[in-house]
Amino acid sequence: MTDAADAAAWPAVDLAQLAQEVEAAVVYDVAQVSPLQPARKLSARLGAPVWLKREDAQPVHSFKLRGAYNRIARLSPSQREAGVVAASAGNHAQGVALAGQTLGIRTTIVMPETTPSIKVDAVRALEAEVVLIGDAYDDALAHAMTLVEQRGQTFIHPYDDPWVMAGQGTVARELLDQHSDPIARVYIPVGGGGLVGGMAAYLKQRRPEIEVVAVEPVDSACLHHALAAGERVVLDQVGLFADGVAVRQIGAYPYAVARQCVDRTVQVSIDEICAAMRAVFEETRSVPEPAGALALAGLERDVMARGAAPGAMVAVVSGANINFDRLRYVAERTALGAHREALLAVTLPEQPGSFLAFCAHIGKRAVTEFNYRYADAQRAQVFVGVAIRDGDRERDALCTEFRQAGYALADLSDNEVAKEHLRHLVGGRADSLADERLFRFEFPERPGALMRFLQQLGGQWNISLFHYRNHGAAFGRVLAGFQVPDAEFETFLERLRAIGYRFWDESENPAYRLFLR
Template identity: 55%
Template sequence: MSEGLAAEFLQRALRAQVYDVAKRTPLEKAPKLSARIGVPLLLKREDLQPTFAFKLRGAYNCLHQLPAEQRANGVVAASAGNHAQGVALAARELGIAARIYMPRTTPEIKVRAVEALGAEIVQAGDDYDATCAAAMADVEKSGAYFVHPFNDPDVIAGQGTIGIEIGQQMAKPPAVVFIPVGGGGMAAGVAATVKAIYPNTKVIGVEPEDAASMKAAIEAGKPVDIGATGMFADGVAVRIVGSRSYAMCAELLDEVITVSVDEVCAAVRSVFEEVRAVPEPAGALAVAGAIAWAARHPEATAADAADQRAWVAIVSGANVNFDRLGHVVERCALGDGNEALLAVTIPERPGSFLEFCRTLGDCSVSEFNYRNNGTPDARVFVGVRLRESEATLEDRLGERGYEVIDLSRNEVAKLHLRHLVGGCLPTGERERLYRFEFPERPGALLEFLTVLAGRWSISLFHYRNHAAAHGRVLAGFLVPEADEDRFHAFLDETGYHYTDETDNPACQAFLSAAPVAVAKPRVSVAG
């Protein structure tokens, strides 16, 4: 590691002008995560900045350094949102005209936030690189100054003030500092200042698996275009890292690791459970990296734990699109390794659901999708909250004769198939569809199936645990017309609240082979 490079940017960061707009953010304990990984973990709360992200540090420092004649020409920036807000706020405070280019895919919350700060917005391109090209064309025509989000030395120095604050806030040198990496500006600045203060501290960059442009650059020995990136963590979705940020990261970072979308979702939930704040996916990257690195390096983790040397993870932003939270919730249990998605083949006969659920033992079912397909065997899509290793569960199911396919890492299954299990009944038998509600608690689904066990075959079953007070099931039963009254008497005796959905237009359109003449729908009065 070049001590000269670290010392140079430490001096730049010490001279940086950021605190006219930025806050010295707290370094907060994360007791639950610390207990989980076995090392004291501290969260650097950059999500508490006025723009809810760290970017205003570098943006303000850069604009503050501009000479008067350049300020008069205005500034242009390209950003998915957080840098845009930083530039817009800095420009407003310094009286500089700002025009911000944003990808068309930018979450609406970030577009509205930039508008509120008074900047002119131009939406162009579907990713950062296309947007940046449009911004550079503007600069060529207008003579405005381009505020690069991660390759400008004054921007990098401004982000480096985070590392100085970490040094000021810790009594002992941190063992490891985890930094999210997009284009590499914060990683370069923080790595430089941390290494200048604590040369022996490890600095780990963290990228999404589907947007690992810095890792690719370091492996290639130069910035490379990685092509289309995943957009889930849009704040770090960069195809090509900066030349300056690459050179600094290649020299100063000890390692660059990648994490999956599921691991990021789990980290979002972990941060919420610690501090009751919801970071954006890019903002939770460093926490996901700390969890993953601890699992991949048990010996180093144990050594740091023995010395009581803390780790630091930078929570870089909280400009999360509210509509994205559903996806986060859906995937976080998989990211924690607490859930498995399985395709399981069971016999197509009455009571097979109940037998299968009993075989699962103490594992709670989080999702259960099934549709009768008219064959001797049934294929169910099941989500299981694990109380043992996934391999142990699969072995136990195999010993009982079940054919199991692990879908936990299958993106098509997670994104689409779990929502598509269904279709029309392939036989001509008479099917009735009912929606049930029951108090949601451990073992509730098994209890529900135990009560429903009877002479009528289940032809369709859909259940998802939404962490709500009540569980909800849509189920189909093969009920001959002659058994109609006995069947409803049976349902009333179960005590579960139910609604007859057989004649529901949605069910008729997508689940029934043909419209069925039915009596007036019945609704139970059970609570």
Template identity: 50%
Template sequence: MTVSDAEYLKKILLAPVYDVAVKSDVDYLTRLSDELGNEIYLKREDQQPVKSFKLRGAYNRLSQLSDAEAACGVVAASAGNHAQGLAYSARRRNVPAVIVMPETTPDIKVDAVRKFGGEYATVVLHGTNFDAAKTHAAHLADTHGYAMIPPFDHPDVIAGQGTIGRELLEQLPELDTLFIAVGGGGLAAGIAVYLKQLKPQLKIVAVEAEDSACLQAALEAGKPVALDSVGIFADGVAVRIIGDETFRLCQQYVDEVMTVSTDEICAAIKDIFDDTRVIAEPAGALSVAAIRKYVQQHHLRGQKLGGILCGANINFHTLRYVSERCELGEQKEAVFAVRIPERKGAFREFCAELGGRGITEFNYRYADGDEAHIFVGLKLREGKAEFAALTERLHTQGYSLFDLSDNEMAKLHVRYMVGGRPHQLQHERIFSFEFPEYPGALMKFLQTLGERWNITLFHYRNHGAADGLVLAGFEIQPGSETDFIAHLQQLGYQYREQTDNPAYKFFLADMHGRS
């Protein structure tokens, strides 16, 4: 269904979304603005009752139904924010709603839909993915006469989301550039069709996750095309094909499209938290991720830039992943692999070559008598340029290394799998250590430890806590055990022997050596 641009203005101005939605605040991000040298503003759609902008479109579409259509009920397929928005809207309008969700949907999301919808929402679990759920929802609509409430590709839904543009023009009339996340395109289409007619000089940048860039693919093809696959991290924008009507509007009114990586999204979640103490969902942080990237690419200064925190429905356990990856997204950390000689003192010598930089991670396991392979995390003060200079220096010192900062498999899996069992290693003993965490603390720990005993295993990860935690293995020859323990006691660090720990025995101990 296509309507004129003038009709969209009318629909947006008359949309009754404020029966359920709030006029969300616009926050000035002080810390990020100071860092980037621009005025950064964030539209807080996490303030909606369902923590997402999706309420606007769902309620507006529901409100446009005739009495006869509403009496028959509605149906939708969604595993996320649209489901919650529709459930909430159905309860407020006293309209029965059937919401089809994949069987794999986490219980927390299913329970939220039931909570928001109460007696008016019936959840049907069907299939193992969104496409299967969508097909089943269409079948139910045909069979029972339900009105389908699509998540993005309908003029009423688009107009509902467009009310955000109406508010923004009142709240930030001097805005230079607006960054908008794109999944199916309803948010970008609704805001763009309104703002561009009233303030055509405002630049609109659509933002997609690198692994779910359906708008970019459509623009290249000249029409909506289905992606072979979509990423799962930013699930709120994980859409395989953009809508026909949303694509038409985005193609006409969006000035530029850019993509952001998973690491950049994680960095943006941290940026938003630092300024607002709100935890955005990955899709909700896309616009801020793009602002940071765009400013760096175009060397912008003194501009008024806006983004939309479009949702804050995040699984709490996702935060572990976000915390691990955010500094890579900010270019404040690099991870790399390096080979060093397998001899006493080589480990400390390599750390000394790092020039006092903060070490965030060391993963090492003895492999053979010639060389050691280490996974290293390093804090950066000046981003990629600093790491490039360090890499050149290490190469001149004879170290062989390669950058893993953009290697997804390495960051997601390999960093936790470095090592295994050595081929042959006698007389190994394992100890855990705690030491006060401060810049240079790990280097001081290694210097204090000394070079008398060969280190056979080493793991350290800086988590920003007050204490640094290290797990280390040592090759301790018979007859030197007493000297070694006496040495540890003199170091002044808290330590505990872990040689008999069943996890060490099962995964890491030499099956032919000491166990």
């Protein structure tokens, strides 16, 4: 090995060498040995021992400082003199800044202008120079590479670097030291792949019998799709809820390791991540960020699908840097993710006593919400939330019971329009509105996003419905209705695609048809 951390020294991934680098990694000047905590409530519920590897307990509340420090500590004297630069709006930024501060190295962090002030302030508090530029990560990355050329600084990649991977792999080294009894499965969250690459290589070299399970959001599963294709692929779009793992392409080094060391992948939904965040809170009284709870969400889904493993199961809680404003949204989705609430559209007769009769069928179950507005003299269409305990089985039984009692019913528990918008909307139908189309969007949370949207549409089509809620995240969820004649529909879609925001056509969504159309 050379003292200067030059990726060219690793022409191909050597698993034995990577495991040795994990053993030799320099991380404990900034990192601490994170707790391995038993999850007693989860263990009782799932019928198997579950453990949480608490990387949220690190000084910067994330595992990222391990890889950043191990990479920077290997710089040559001349590289240290020039300094380092990173592009990040998240945990990698704080890890690099802390490493630079500890080693006395000039550190520059390039962040999008849309980065929340709490994250900018945290990086500045670690004495790093912060450069705010552009609206998105790609803008920050481009400027960071410009600084590399202009200043001769070393770019610290968040995941696609063998020394970064080796630093992250120390999580696995600690785990094996902390748990000498058999471990059946280890669940690891995946974004760019630095953590799963370092941990998986070490685990398979030291304890090959352990099953390594990589966990991704279903809408950001870059490793899953790469393994299926047999090569790295670039996702067209990624979901932004778990922003810490919202990566379009797995790193080259992590992929080379994962294809040899990851036994399988699991994908989870937003609701399941929210439920896992609550589960971590109930076990630890700390609140992980969405990416931080990802591995536990995968563990729970996997046990539901395959059953518990014959031994301990470990989930890495990878971070806890969450904006407080996001907790409202998380709490709303948690009951659905834990399969503790059913959202139903039920048709009742428009007559006195019908609600009482309906509640009698609900029995002792709690009604979490009940939304209704008069529509006509014969029928009442109601949107109701019902608390359940036995998951999908109880939900299915409840729906069957209502139908047998003569109620027309639609189960909206997995319907994004219902969960994101309908339960917060007021008003009624628009029966006389011609040519209405309903679309769901993800807007970036930055000044001018709505104006750009409206300007691109050019005022050609009337907006008949608009609903938006701020979730304290990097994106906003919008539901909008437009009056678009059939002859103009393809032109309308072309305009939407040109704007570049993610969108879904919800014109046939049953929630819309039952309550709004």
